[in-house]
Amino acid sequence: MAGISTRSRPIPWNELERIASTAEAAEADAICGRVPKFIVEPSTAEQVAAVLRWANENSVALAARGNGTKPGWGAAPRELDVVVSMRKMNRVIEHAWGDMTTTVEPGCTVADLQRTLAEHGQRLAVEPLFGGHATIGGIVAANDNGPSRVRFGSLRDLIIGVTLALPDGTLARSGGKVVKNVAGYDLPKLATGSLGTLGIITQAIFRLHPLPQTERTLTFQFETIAAANQAALALLDSVLTFTGLQLRSSGPSLCTLDVRFEGIENAVEDQARRAGRMVGNLLPAEAGQWQSSTALWDESPGSICRFSVLPSEIAPFLDRAQSLAEPLAVRTRAVVQAVGVGLLRLDGPTDALLRTIRELRQLAAVRHGSVVVLHASGELRSQLDPWGEVGTALGTMRRMKQQFDPKGILNPGRFVGGI
Amino acid sequence: MDRRILDAFRAVLSSSGLITEASELKTYECDGLTNFRVVPAAVLLPESSEQVQAVVRICHQHKIPFVARGSGTGLSGGALPVANGVVLSLARMSRTLEVDIPNQRVTVEPGAINAFITQQVAPYGYFYAPDPSSQQVCSIGGNVAENSGGAHCLKYGFTTTHVLGMDVVLPDGELVHLGSSTLDSPGYDLAGVFVGSEGTLGVATRIILRIVKRPEVITTLLAAFNSTNEAGEAVSDVIASGVLPAAIEMMDNLAIQAAEASVHAGYPNCGGLLLVELDGTATEVETLMHQVNDICTRRGAWEIRLAHSEAERIVVWKGRKAAFAAMGRISPNYIVQDGVVPRTALPQIMNEIARLSRESGLRVANVFHAGDGNLHPLVLYDRRITGQEHLAEQVAGDILRLCIKAGGSITGEHGVGEEKKMFMGEMFAEPDLDTMQLVRCAFDPEHLANPGKVFPRLRLCAEKTGPYTPHPLELAGVAEFF
Numbered sequence: 001m002a003g004i005s006t007r008s009r010p011i012p013w014n015e016l017e018r019i020a021s022t023a024e025a026a027e028a029d030a031i032c033g034r035v036p037k038f039i040v041e042p043s044t045a046e047q048v049a050a051v052l053r054w055a056n057e058n059s060v061a062l063a064a065r066g067n068g069t070k071p072g073w074g075a076a077p078r079e080l081d082v083v084v085s086m087r088k089m090n091r092v093i094e095h096a097w098g099d100m101t102t103t104v105e106p107g108c109t110v111a112d113l114q115r116t117l118a119e120h121g122q123r124l125a126v127e128p129l130f131g132g133h134a135t136i137g138g139i140v141a142a143n144d145n146g147p148s149r150v151r152f153g154s155l156r157d158l159i160i161g162v163t164l165a166l167p168d169g170t171l172a173r174s175g176g177k178v179v180k181n182v183a184g185y186d187l188p189k190l191a192t193g194s195l196g197t198l199g200i201i202t203q204a205i206f207r208l209h210p211l212p213q214t215e216r217t218l219t220f221q222f223e224t225i226a227a228a229n230q231a232a233l234a235l236l237d238s239v240l241t242f243t244g245l246q247l248r249s250s251g252p253s254l255c256t257l258d259v260r261f262e263g264i265e266n267a268v269e270d271q272a273r274r275a276g277r278m279v280g281n282l283l284p285a286e287a288g289q290w291q292s293s294t295a296l297w298d299e300s301p302g303s304i305c306r307f308s309v310l311p312s313e314i315a316p317f318l319d320r321a322q323s324l325a326e327p328l329a330v331r332t333r334a335v336v337q338a339v340g341v342g343l344l345r346l347d348g349p350t351d352a353l354l355r356t357i358r359e360l361r362q363l364a365a366v367r368h369g370s371v372v373v374l375h376a377s378g379e380l381r382s383q384l385d386p387w388g389e390v391g392t393a394l395g396t397m398r399r400m401k402q403q404f405d406p407k408g409i410l411n412p413g414r415f416v417g418g419i
Numbered sequence: 420m421d422r423r424i425l426d427a428f429r430a431v432l433s434s435s436g437l438i439t440e441a442s443e444l445k446t447y448e449c450d451g452l453t454n455f456r457v458v459p460a461a462v463l464l465p466e467s468s469e470q471v472q473a474v475v476r477i478c479h480q481h482k483i484p485f486v487a488r489g490s491g492t493g494l495s496g497g498a499l500p501v502a503n504g505v506v507l508s509l510a511r512m513s514r515t516l517e518v519d520i521p522n523q524r525v526t527v528e529p530g531a532i533n534a535f536i537t538q539q540v541a542p543y544g545y546f547y548a549p550d551p552s553s554q555q556v557c558s559i560g561g562n563v564a565e566n567s568g569g570a571h572c573l574k575y576g577f578t579t580t581h582v583l584g585m586d587v588v589l590p591d592g593e594l595v596h597l598g599s600s601t602l603d604s605p606g607y608d609l610a611g612v613f614v615g616s617e618g619t620l621g622v623a624t625r626i627i628l629r630i631v632k633r634p635e636v637i638t639t640l641l642a643a644f645n646s647t648n649e650a651g652e653a654v655s656d657v658i659a660s661g662v663l664p665a666a667i668e669m670m671d672n673l674a675i676q677a678a679e680a681s682v683h684a685g686y687p688n689c690g691g692l693l694l695v696e697l698d699g700t701a702t703e704v705e706t707l708m709h710q711v712n713d714i715c716t717r718r719g720a721w722e723i724r725l726a727h728s729e730a731e732r733i734v735v736w737k738g739r740k741a742a743f744a745a746m747g748r749i750s751p752n753y754i755v756q757d758g759v760v761p762r763t764a765l766p767q768i769m770n771e772i773a774r775l776s777r778e779s780g781l782r783v784a785n786v787f788h789a790g791d792g793n794l795h796p797l798v799l800y801d802r803r804i805t806g807q808e809h810l811a812e813q814v815a816g817d818i819l820r821l822c823i824k825a826g827g828s829i830t831g832e833h834g835v836g837e838e839k840k841m842f843m844g845e846m847f848a849e850p851d852l853d854t855m856q857l858v859r860c861a862f863d864p865e866h867l868a869n870p871g872k873v874f875p876r877l878r879l880c881a882e883k884t885g886p887y888t889p890h891p892l893e894l895a896g897v898a899e900f901f
Contacts, residue, residue, distance in 0.1 A: 096761060096763070097659075098655060098658070098659070098761075098762065098763040099761040099762050099763050099792070100658065100762075101761070121661060143603060143608075153576060153580055154602070154603075156608060156611055157576055157579075157580050164854070166854065170850045170853070170854060171850065172850050172851050172853075172854035172855075173847065173848070173851045174847075174851060174854070174855060176826070176827070176828050176846075177761060177826050177827075178759045178760065178761055178791070178792055178826070178827050178828050178831070179791045179792075180568060180572065180577070180759050180788070180791045180792070180793045180828070180831035180832060181759055181827075181828040181830070181831060182565065182566045182568075182577075182615050182828075182830050182831065182832060182833075182834055182835075183828050183829050183830050183835055183839075183843065183846055183847075184835070184843065184847065184851075184852070184855045184873065184874075185612060185615070185616055185855040185858045185859075186566075186579070186611055186612055186614070186615055186616075187612075187854070187855065187858070189579070189608045189611030189612060190607060190608060190611065190612050190858065192608055192611070193603070193607070193608055194607055194608075198607075209663065210661035210662075210663065211661070212661075213661070233521055236521075236523065236632075237520075237521070237544075237632065238632070239544075239632060239633075239634060239635035239700060240700065241634075241699055241700065241703075263703060264703065264706055264707070266702055266706060267699070267700060267702045267703035267706060270700060270702040270703075271700060271702075271703075274700075306603070308599075308601040308602055308603050308604065309601055310519075310522045310524075310600060310601055311521070311522050311523075312521045312522050339602060340522075340601055340602055341601075341602050341603055364601075367600070367601070368584075368599045368600045368601055368604075369599075369601045370599075370601065370603075370604055370605055372605050387605045387606075388605065390605055390606045391595075391596055391599075391604075391606075392593075392594070392595040392596050393595045393596060393597050393606060393607075393609050394606065395593070395595070396589065396595060396597075396609060396861060396862060397606050397607050397609065399860075399861040399862075400607055400609075400857075400858065400861040402861070403857040403858070403860050403861045403880075404857055415606075416605050416606045417606075
């Protein structure tokens with residue numbers, strides 16, 4: 001990426017103020033520890049495009065932000081001058097409930113969107129971290145999904161259209177308002193998980209699902225993670241249609257498995273009964289299981305990793321984490337979706353965390369998995385690439401970045417492989 | 420084509436893997452859309468990833484355009500050869516490489532036939548969900564290129580939902596892995612971008628698919644209405660009631676007549692026929708099917724049949740699956756279209772199509788995936804009557820324009836290919852198309868992979884890319900890049 005450090009003339013900040021409301025940034029606006037100079041709050045897509053064009057012309061490094069719930073995700077940007085806050089662009093532009101689609105601005109919080117959709121008995125079938133506060137733009141950029149993906153897929157499967165503002169000021173639309181559409185390249189998927197490194201999302205369109213009449217969660221207890229993993233595999237292999245299947249473990253012993261059914265009353269009861277017969281060791285009903293991923297963030301500091309393994313490898317992975325952690329005085333807590341994506345919280349001395357994460361990366365890689373550090377201290381961050389190894393596609397990813405953002409003004413260095 | 424280049428291909432593939440005989444090349448001159456025909460300079464039949472890589476390197480070295488091809492069932496001319504270019508047939512790469520039932524994954528080569536995946540995993544109670552009507556013959560590689568759909572995509576999603584990872588030979592011959600057998604691999608979702616790129620970004624040589632557990636119960640309801648409008652209202656009510664069927668299909672009277680003439684499906688002779696398939700647990704399906712039944716009755720269905728067993732379902736689906744081919748029974752020629760509208764715009768679009776039919780004097784039969792607004796109008800004509808083919812093309816084009824106007828798309832599952840690229844400029848603005856082509860420039864800056872398809876005009880890619888700035892961690896020796 002062409003370095004923006006080649007900047008030769010002073011930045012005309014007064015021009016930025018003329019484009020959209022601008023304020024000086026504070027410590028709290030830091031992204032991965034790097035504090036920007038200004039916060040700009042555009043109100044329209046055209047203003048976003050104008051900010052980008054201005055930044056591109058002046059080699060100003062930008063990072064887009066929704067509600068700032070994930071400021072530590074990714075690597076520290078090489079440079080950061082301006083945070084583009086999307087909070088003013090928070091409208092639900094359309095809820096076409098008859099078509100089961102919605103068009104929404106990126107600064108809209110997930111909670112606000114869900115409230116609007118619920119008026120017509122619908123929902124966006126995602127349950128991201130920090131549920132109420134995270135914004136649509138933020139969860140798309142970070143590809144943060146949640147338990148319901150086991151039934152409804154992840155954001156990449158739910159997003160059907162996107163408008164992107166590019167560094168050259170182009171506003172580009174792709175996809176559309178219809179669920180089925182193969183005209184042109186799938187830029188909504190490219191934007192999903194790109195962490196604001198290719199463009200800034202100014203509008204997104206999603207397919208929706210009906211809100212269920214009722215739901216019921218069962219929680220089962222196991223003496224080992226392996227037994228819980230076996231039960232999860234048995235449920236995955238069953239004809240039951242759960243909308244959440246999640247393992248929770250903290251420490252070496254005891255592990256719980258949450259399974260959720262949704263739909264019409266009699267069918268939910270029927271499925272719950274059958275799951276109960278299949279699994280056994282049912283615990284009394286409790287609340288909040290499906291927020292337990294977010295709860296990993298409750299205490300600070302510590303390190304939180306997102307790991308991805310095959311469903312059958314969950315127990316071997318967590319067992320290994322446990323056996324590595326214990327002698328190093330590292331405490332572990334994990335919340336794992338049975339599809340093979342989980343969060344692992346590690347608390348302990350930095351050296352021990354580094355060693356544990358490196359070993360786990362090697363283990364995950366054997367069967368094409370990954371371990372990405374989402375949350376870590378500055379000390380840990382400075383000694384470890386939070387993304388880990390990317391594989392053979394990195395060259396193509398770099399060329400993609402080069403095409404979309406040739407001067408490297410968008411979140412430079414925050415993404416994989418220094419992108 | 421230069422003899423030395425042919426020799427280079429032969430050295431990789433041996434003589435049995437290289438076709439240069441004019442009469443044999445003709446087999447490859449078109450895909451399922453037969454009104455575009457170009458004879459390629461040669462056809463290559465690689466048998467392994469390494470061979471694909473080797474021949475693509477030769478193409479890259481000599482700047483020879485190549486078009487990858489599976490079974491050639493595509494309906495938009497996506498596998499139409501390029502004059503002086505080569506066709507890369509993946510037909511000989513059809514092996515299943517791995518079946519992993521506990522993790523619900525199957526790894527195949529691109530020439531593997533769609534229906535064969537389901538056959539292999541059926542004994543374990545699984546199926547491969549995307550089910551284009553051509554599934555008995557179409558290949559997974561072709562499905563990946565087109566992001567193929569099918570009737571059951573309403574509930575289960577398209578090919579892209581079911582492709583987890585791929586080995587891809589890039590247009591310069593480099594072999595890369597996109598996506599992964601695990602979810603959310605770090606980096607851009609290049610697998611998501613590759614699926615549906617219509618062969619313009621490279622050649623997939625190994626594909627990891629997700630398979631789905633077969634539901635406990637599948638029940639299909641057939642309902643006969645006086646008109647497609649009444650049937651359409653029933654669809655709206657079903658969706659509004661919160662039921663998500665596995666499939667909702669509709670046929671109009673002309674399509675029913677053709678299906679009857681062709682496969683004797685025993686459909687009622689009605690103005691609008693609806694098929695609604697529900698799947699899930701027995702209790703759930705039974706309860707919801709009562710609701711759907713009530714809705715259809717309320718909306719004027721005068722005959723309702725329920726198919727419970729596999730045998731009964733096959734009968735009910737027979738006419739629908741055979742609908743395109745059946746048109747041959749009632750018309751010498753026809754054009755299949757693949758427009759999409761927001762589902763609520765269906766009644767309006769049906770009226771407009773009827774108007775176009777009246778004005779042109781051409782019959783239009785309608786078969787569609789009513790649940791997601793994907794229309795397949797079939798414009799019937801007779802090539803022998805002067806001017807009729809042209810008129811039919813006009814009507815088909817006007818239908819696509821109606822779809823764009825209604826906020827829809829020019830293609831739901833057949834792809835843009837050669838056929839609809841001129842409509843891309845009507846659906847998207849120039850900056851939209853230019854931005855999409857940035858993706859092309861990242862994968863194939865020299866436009867060697869299936870050139871001339873999808874986009875109405877080429878965007879020139881900046882040849883020179885900027886210098887790579889290493890990440891500070893890399894400089895510090897903390898992280899390595901591979």
